[in-house]
Amino acid sequence: MINVALVGCGKIADDHASQLQRVPHCQIVGVCDDELLMARQLYERFPVSRYFCDLETMLRATCPDVVHVTTPPQSHFAIAKQCLESNCHVYVEKPFTLSATEARRLVALASGKGLKITVGHNEQFSHVGRRMRALVNSGFLGGPPLHMESYYCYELGGNEYSAALLGDKRHWVRRLPGKLLHNIISHGVARIAEFLISESPTVIAHGFTSPYLQSMGETEIIDELRVMISEEQRTTAYFTFSSQMRPALHQLRLYGPKNGLVLDQDNETLIRLRGARRVSYVEKLVPPLAFSAQYVANVTGNARRFLASDFHMKSGLKYLIESFYRAITNDGPVPIPYREIILTASLMEAIFSQLGAQGCSLTETPNKRGQGVCSRT
Amino acid sequence: MAQTDNFIINREDPILVTGAAGFIGPRVVQSLLRHGFRNVRCLTRSPRSTQRLSAAVAGYGEQGCLEILSGNLLSSEDCAAATANIAVIYHLAAGAGEKSVPAAFLNSVVTTRNLLDAALKQNGVVRFVNVSSLAVYDNAKKRKGVLDETCPIDLQPERFGDAYEFAKVKQDKIVSEYAEKFNIPIVTVRPGFVYGPGRSAISGRVGIGTFGLFLHLGGPNEIPLTFVDNCAEAIVLAGLKPGIEGEVFNVIDDDLPSSRNLLRLYKRNVKRFRSLYLPHALSYLLCTMWEWYSAYSDRQLPPAFSRKKWYRYWKKTRYSNKKVKTQLDWAPHVLTGEGLARYFESCRSAR
Numbered sequence: 001m002i003n004v005a006l007v008g009c010g011k012i013a014d015d016h017a018s019q020l021q022r023v024p025h026c027q028i029v030g031v032c033d034d035e036l037l038m039a040r041q042l043y044e045r046f047p048v049s050r051y052f053c054d055l056e057t058m059l060r061a062t063c064p065d066v067v068h069v070t071t072p073p074q075s076h077f078a079i080a081k082q083c084l085e086s087n088c089h090v091y092v093e094k095p096f097t098l099s100a101t102e103a104r105r106l107v108a109l110a111s112g113k114g115l116k117i118t119v120g121h122n123e124q125f126s127h128v129g130r131r132m133r134a135l136v137n138s139g140f141l142g143g144p145p146l147h148m149e150s151y152y153c154y155e156l157g158g159n160e161y162s163a164a165l166l167g168d169k170r171h172w173v174r175r176l177p178g179k180l181l182h183n184i185i186s187h188g189v190a191r192i193a194e195f196l197i198s199e200s201p202t203v204i205a206h207g208f209t210s211p212y213l214q215s216m217g218e219t220e221i222i223d224e225l226r227v228m229i230s231e232e233q234r235t236t237a238y239f240t241f242s243s244q245m246r247p248a249l250h251q252l253r254l255y256g257p258k259n260g261l262v263l264d265q266d267n268e269t270l271i272r273l274r275g276a277r278r279v280s281y282v283e284k285l286v287p288p289l290a291f292s293a294q295y296v297a298n299v300t301g302n303a304r305r306f307l308a309s310d311f312h313m314k315s316g317l318k319y320l321i322e323s324f325y326r327a328i329t330n331d332g333p334v335p336i337p338y339r340e341i342i343l344t345a346s347l348m349e350a351i352f353s354q355l356g357a358q359g360c361s362l363t364e365t366p367n368k369r370g371q372g373v374c375s376r377t
Numbered sequence: 378m379a380q381t382d383n384f385i386i387n388r389e390d391p392i393l394v395t396g397a398a399g400f401i402g403p404r405v406v407q408s409l410l411r412h413g414f415r416n417v418r419c420l421t422r423s424p425r426s427t428q429r430l431s432a433a434v435a436g437y438g439e440q441g442c443l444e445i446l447s448g449n450l451l452s453s454e455d456c457a458a459a460t461a462n463i464a465v466i467y468h469l470a471a472g473a474g475e476k477s478v479p480a481a482f483l484n485s486v487v488t489t490r491n492l493l494d495a496a497l498k499q500n501g502v503v504r505f506v507n508v509s510s511l512a513v514y515d516n517a518k519k520r521k522g523v524l525d526e527t528c529p530i531d532l533q534p535e536r537f538g539d540a541y542e543f544a545k546v547k548q549d550k551i552v553s554e555y556a557e558k559f560n561i562p563i564v565t566v567r568p569g570f571v572y573g574p575g576r577s578a579i580s581g582r583v584g585i586g587t588f589g590l591f592l593h594l595g596g597p598n599e600i601p602l603t604f605v606d607n608c609a610e611a612i613v614l615a616g617l618k619p620g621i622e623g624e625v626f627n628v629i630d631d632d633l634p635s636s637r638n639l640l641r642l643y644k645r646n647v648k649r650f651r652s653l654y655l656p657h658a659l660s661y662l663l664c665t666m667w668e669w670y671s672a673y674s675d676r677q678l679p680p681a682f683s684r685k686k687w688y689r690y691w692k693k694t695r696y697s698n699k700k701v702k703t704q705l706d707w708a709p710h711v712l713t714g715e716g717l718a719r720y721f722e723s724c725r726s727a728r
Contacts (some may be wrong), residue, residue: 022675037490041482041547047533123538167423168449309674 008071152188170346396470403433404609569601597638
């Protein structure tokens, strides 16, 4: 039995508590939040043994094996460090840390103490994400990806998150080095990082405040971002974040030397792109039919999983938690390699530093790699 | 108009209205100004969202009697600033529209606790009006009864209750705890579905629009409407009338339309759309099956429909406004026919 504790009892903690109920051989021994009322509401709604408003007290009283850190990102490093120092394995929600330096320090601390740590890039472990990984590992692309395109969009509009963020100049998201981008883009950036080899790819970032936000008098938040990533003339990638483009895609496109793949997270579809061309008019007639067949196969697969009650919206989170716990129990490899966690943090840091250096009121750290482009128009 | 000579404060005494820029808040401020109160502090979350408030008070010239304060009730400093020297607090701010329980809880319960703490430190607060909701009542046990202030509160809002209901039950609980523990003079107001210009949604008690088809679930049920101006007047009186500390008032207008009638009028006056009536037995069965499947599939489908929800929203229920009328001398001055006409006109112009 794995004893689990949660730190931070907000919205994302609900997802963790829900999925933990579905994970066998674990129990939530404690939940903790600075605001005791928040800890109590989680305790009242889920099978949780105790609730606390002080992390040290909870760690001493409940002795958890694993702590899930679901607080705002500003506190991730300090809380994860404290948990590791208390000999707990740690699951940190995304974004892992505020900087690559903090990410390296946490990984080093965990490794030094023989503990495991992971980050909440759960979307990489959805059904479709796992299918894509299996195909890539089977050599479908014909080699490592030559080019990738990752779209990770977010509809800023009438939802409560947008209202809270846009209406409150002191909102915690505004205090992140990368502000809105920092809280959202790590899923999309991590998808690229998974297939990069270099530790310091070149990053060129271009960001601006959309006319939509400008019309609302917003000047701080950058909600349009385009990034080009390149590693030593081997693999290149484009990353797109947009609050305004429709559809608001969550896609990864992988192009190898032989074939390509298109993963659509929203539709949970995976489409194979055949590299070899057909002759003459056959190229105009057969591929659309083949695509139709692939979509039908995706539909039937999704329907089959739904009927088997294995198609939860947060299936990736459950899979990631289970994989992480398995790594702890068997002392096996962690589901997300540490290199990938650090590289994701490095890429994000490079993006934000470029935007900041270009006057986008983000972080003030100058970037040493690549040339950033930023505009507000 | 209520008798203005029998209020617990003078017209110069400072009054705080939280959620002043929301749907009901501007009407509460307007009503206070109409009663002649000249020292009203309006707390809004964002300085950008005060258009509705400005429009509501536009006809009352004396801008000096209004103070608009921007702040967040999650900040104890903002709560202290908002409650400084205040005599009566109208607490309307809430996490309405929040879909996640923690967000609704944070913006309803934690904020209310912060405000109560700040009010306690003031020592001069003579009335705290807690604006709640009819959604807090457990309607399962009164099969043919009337829903009034004596009905039991839901003791397990975490079981299939939605985020707003959970937060409102917990908000009322913490308010009661403070009243008991610190002797804060609290009055709770529980409005029905507040409608009027500025809100275009049709009450969920009528039905649910989903998958391109509106499922009509209310049928012959009365819909507990209260026009926004009527509701605001009741809230204002709850903060001014003497001798009602600790009381709860449900606010519902007279001449309530049936769900079927309201839907027909909405279609005729606002927009046409397809709807399918599900008789009560069928909607109950649907809710039961949904609840079962949600549990069976480990919440692959969230429990959006449940028997508890059916009892709360779609069980045939009658509503009483006797207490609010007798103890607050309140009457719904905007009649339902006129209120609906203004509501429909606003819905049409919003399209």
